[in-house]
Amino acid sequence: MSATQTDTTIxxxxxxxxxxxxxxxxxMTNPGFGRIFTDHMVVVQYKEGQGWGKGVLSAYAPIAxxxxxxxxxxxQAIFEGFKAYKQPDGGIACFRPEANSRxxxxxxxxxxxxxxxxxxxxxxxxxxxxxxxxxxxGAVGESLYMRPLMIATEPALGVRPSHEYLFILLAxxxxxxxxxxxxxxxxxxxxDYVRAAPGGTGFAKxxxxxxxxxxxxxxxxxxxxxxxxxxxxxxxTNIEEMGGMNIFFVYQEKGETVVVTPELTGxxxxxxxxxSLLQLAREQGFRAEERxxxxxEWRSAIQEGRMTEAFACGTAAVITPVGHVKxxxxxxxxxxxxxxxxxxxxxxxxxxxxHGLSKDTxxxxxKIV
Ligand code: PLP
Ligand code: COI
Numbered sequence: 001m002s003a004t005q006t007d008t009t010i011x012x013x014x015x016x017x018x019x020x021x022x023x024x025x026x027x028m029t030n031p032g033f034g035r036i037f038t039d040h041m042v043v044v045q046y047k048e049g050q051g052w053g054k055g056v057l058s059a060y061a062p063i064a065x066x067x068x069x070x071x072x073x074x075x076q077a078i079f080e081g082f083k084a085y086k087q088p089d090g091g092i093a094c095f096r097p098e099a100n101s102r103x104x105x106x107x108x109x110x111x112x113x114x115x116x117x118x119x120x121x122x123x124x125x126x127x128x129x130x131x132x133x134x135x136x137x138g139a140v141g142e143s144l145y146m147r148p149l150m151i152a153t154e155p156a157l158g159v160r161p162s163h164e165y166l167f168i169l170l171a172x173x174x175x176x177x178x179x180x181x182x183x184x185x186x187x188x189x190x191x192d193y194v195r196a197a198p199g200g201t202g203f204a205k206x207x208x209x210x211x212x213x214x215x216x217x218x219x220x221x222x223x224x225x226x227x228x229x230x231x232x233x234x235x236x237t238n239i240e241e242m243g244g245m246n247i248f249f250v251y252q253e254k255g256e257t258v259v260v261t262p263e264l265t266g267x268x269x270x271x272x273x274x275x276s277l278l279q280l281a282r283e284q285g286f287r288a289e290e291r292x293x294x295x296x297e298w299r300s301a302i303q304e305g306r307m308t309e310a311f312a313c314g315t316a317a318v319i320t321p322v323g324h325v326k327x328x329x330x331x332x333x334x335x336x337x338x339x340x341x342x343x344x345x346x347x348x349x350x351x352x353x354x355h356g357l358s359k360d361t362x363x364x365x366x367k368i369v
Contacts, residue, residue: 006117007054010127015039015059021134028137031173033316034145038132038171042124046114048163055120057127060170068155070162076152077207078107081315082272083143083174084129084368086136087356092129092369094146095315095354097122099272104148107204112161113150121148122366124169129368135173140355141182145174145316177317178226182347184323184337185312187242188220189229189295191328195241195267197233202240202267210244217243223326227312232267237294240267242312245320246274249293250309250342251301256287257342263290273313273350276364280349286342295329302332309340319347 018039019027027036037060044055071077082100084092101121108115125146129136136144148169152162176182193216196202201209213228220228227243239262241247246268251258259281264270281288301307310322323337334340352358356365 006119007052008117008119008123010042010055010057010123012127012131013056013058014131017059024134028135028173031137031142031175032179033174033177034147034172036173038128038135038144038173040128040131041171042128042169044116044120044124044167046165046167048114052114052116052120052167055124055127057131063166063168065153066155068157069151069153070156071151071153073157074152074159075206075208075211076111076113076162076165077149078104078111078113079147079149079205079207080104082146083315083354084125084136084146084171085143085354085356086138087367089356091367092133092136092144093356093365093367094125094129095366096272096276096364097125097146097366099275100148103205103270103272104150107206108150110201110204111206113152113165116150116167120167124148124167126368128169128171132171133369135171137173137175139175140351140357141318142173142175143354145172146170147172174316178320182318182320182339184321184334184339185226186224186324186326187227187229187322188223188225189231189325189327189329190216190220191231191236192216192219193228194233194236195230198265198267200267203264203269205269213243225326229325231295232265237296238262238292239295239298240265241269242322245312245314245317246271247310247312247322248274248277249298249301249307250311250340251307253306257285258287258289259342260289260291260293262293271314273315273318276350277313277319277346279362280346284345284349295327298325299330299332302334308335309342310334311340311343318350319343
């Protein structure tokens with residue numbers, strides 16, 4: 001097979017020490033987020049000149065790496081996150097995995113890494129979900145969180161793109177992202193740190209973005225908050241995102257419900273949940289806008305009663321309302337610190353779709369099993 005052809009075969013090597021049904025049931029009680037992993041993983045190797053090799057599904061296990069592997073020094077590492085949901089007919093379907101594959105390749109291009117053909121991305125997901133289907137939780141709000149990643153593995157200390165990479169797919173049964181469940185969160189507006197600057201990597205899902213966010217997250221927690229709200233790097237006035245999520249604001253204007261989310265400027269991650277909610281909001285009869293919104297506007301719209309809700313969204317967090325905002329410019333409360341009707345409605349609409357409880361009119365659900 002030439003390097004230009006795509007080999008989507010995944011060799012299946014079942015684990016010799018898979019969890020027993022009792023062990024699995026125990027682990028899956030109250031799974032939280034990203035704490036437990038299924039029995040298997042998929043690994044695909046890339047070598048420059050040869051392209052992507054044959055994928056292998058084998059027991060979930062540590063990977064060996066040369067200490068000079070360039071990911072450990074210069075951080076060529078990207079990842080994705082999407083979910084597989086139990087369906088009413090007993091099958092399993094993923095929410096928009098092709099969109100994750102496309103974003104994965106945009107991240108790869110920004111980090112000078114090779115693109116992974118969508119067919120391999122999807123074949124890996126099908127193989128792992130099929131093999132580990134007993135690990136897909138059934139309750140609404142629970143799912144199998146799929147975590148694809150790519151790292152640079154060539155042992156080389158020269159600062160240049162690696163010639164060797166590993167694509168790995170692992171899976172983690174998950175429930176609520178925040179320990180408190182779906183209660184509204186308190187956020188800290190960060191003006192000491194920025195997440196992303198024009199020309200940087202904000203639109204990419206690369207590991208370094210998250211490494212750089214941790215000190216700000218720790219500061220937010222020190223201020224008694226759950227999450228950071230990021231502002232733009234230049235003016236430090238425009239709201240961009242919230243932690244590892246996009247953010248929405250709900251206005252009531254002349255009897256009309258308007259949902260607003262910051263426009264994509266290249267420094268925000270183009271969330272797949274964000275894109276889906278813009279469409280679902282319009283179908284609910286709301287007006288949906290992508291535009292700039294400043295901290296001053298957030299505060300004054302709340303004070304004047306024009307804004308009634310704010311919520312964050314993402315694959316891991318689904319929809320999480322914002323109850324309280326803290327910043328050096330003052331503190332304010334949204335919807336009495338409680339979940340508002342628009343966030344609740346959109347959350348229900350999205351979850352019903354993902355769990356197959358409503359009709360998938362967009363063709364967003366990809367049947368796996
Ligand atoms: N913003 C950031 C920084 C993220 O890490 C995520 C999570 O993936 C999102 C937004 C939401 O994106 P999505 O809805 O595709 O999960
Ligand atoms: C996701 O929502 O999939 C994320 O990646 C957010 C966070 C866990 C990094």
